[in-house]
Amino acid sequence: MELEPLHQWDLTPKQAVALQRELRERLDPRPPAGLTVERVAGADISMSRGDVWAYGGIVVLDAGTLAPVARSSAAVRLTFPYVPGLLSFRELPVLSEAWTRLEVRPDVLIFDGQGIAHPRRFGLACHGGLLFGVPSIGCAKSLLVGKHGPLGEERGSVADIIHDGEVVGRAVRTRLGVLPVYVSPGHMMDLPTAVELVLRMTSRYREPETTRHAHRLVNDVRRSARGES
DNA sequence: GCGACAG
DNA sequence: ATCTTGTCGC
Numbered sequence: 001m002e003l004e005p006l007h008q009w010d011l012t013p014k015q016a017v018a019l020q021r022e023l024r025e026r027l028d029p030r031p032p033a034g035l036t037v038e039r040v041a042g043a044d045i046s047m048s049r050g051d052v053w054a055y056g057g058i059v060v061l062d063a064g065t066l067a068p069v070a071r072s073s074a075a076v077r078l079t080f081p082y083v084p085g086l087l088s089f090r091e092l093p094v095l096s097e098a099w100t101r102l103e104v105r106p107d108v109l110i111f112d113g114q115g116i117a118h119p120r121r122f123g124l125a126c127h128g129g130l131l132f133g134v135p136s137i138g139c140a141k142s143l144l145v146g147k148h149g150p151l152g153e154e155r156g157s158v159a160d161i162i163h164d165g166e167v168v169g170r171a172v173r174t175r176l177g178v179l180p181v182y183v184s185p186g187h188m189m190d191l192p193t194a195v196e197l198v199l200r201m202t203s204r205y206r207e208p209e210t211t212r213h214a215h216r217l218v219n220d221v222r223r224s225a226r227g228e229s
Numbered sequence: 230g231c232g233a234c235a236g
Numbered sequence: 237a238t239c240t241t242g243t244c245g246c
Contacts, residue, residue: 083234
C-alpha cells in the first residue's frame with residue numbers, strides 16, 4: 001500500500017511525546033460515512049532476546065469467512081527503546097515497511113496495543129491508523145491506563161475503561177470464562193464499532209483472528225530468518 | 230518520593 | 237516482546 005511519511009523516526013523520547021500531542025489533533029474519531037467492512041487486517045511484530053532485528057507483519061482476512069486473503073512482512077533494525085506510552089515509535093517503522101509491501105487494502109486494521117486508551121490519547125493504533133490512512137482499532141491484552149468495573153462471564157460482556165474521567169475504551173469478554181481484551185478506537189473509528197468488529201473477528205480464542213494470524217506470521221518469519229526450525 | 234507501566 | 241518448567245483442564 002501507499003504510505004506518505006508523517007514525520008521522522010529519529011527522535012528522542014521527549015520529542016516523541018511532543019509529537020504525540022501534535023498528531024492527536026489530526027485524529028478522526030468517526031468511521032468513514034457508509035463504511036462497509038469486507039476485509040480486516042491484523043498487525044504484529046516479533047523479536048529475539050538480544051537481537052537488534054524486529055520482524056513485522058500484516059495479515060488481511062475476509063471479514064465474512066475469517067480466511068486470510070493477503071499478507072506481508074518486513075525486517076528492520078530496532079532503534080527506539082520500549083518505553084510505556086511510546087510503543088508506536090518502536091513498532092511502526094517495521095510495520096510501515098510491511099504496509100508498503102501489502103497489496104490488498106483492508107477496510108480496518110487492528111493493532112496489538114492501545115488506541116486512545118493512552119495517557120495522551122495517542123496509542124499505537126492511533127498513530128498507525130493516521131500514518132497508513134486507514135480506520136484502526138487497538139485491541140490489547142492488558143491495560144496501559146484506566147480502570148474498569150466487573151463484567152459478565154459470557155462472550156460479549158463489556159465494561160467501560162475510564163481514565164481521567166473519560167471513557168477511553170472497553171474491556172470486552174470475547175469468550176466465556178477468559179480474561180477480557182481491551183478495545184479502544186484508533187483513527188477514523190468509534191468505540192461501538194471497534195467493539196463490534198473485535199467481536200466479529202473473534203471465534204474460538206481470546207484474541208481476534210487478525211491478531212493471531214499476524215502473530216503466527218511474524219514468529220514464522222523470525223525463525224526462518226534466524227535459521228531455526 | 231513511590232508505584233504503575235501496551236509490547 | 238522474549239525466556240522457560242511445570243501444571244491445569246478439556
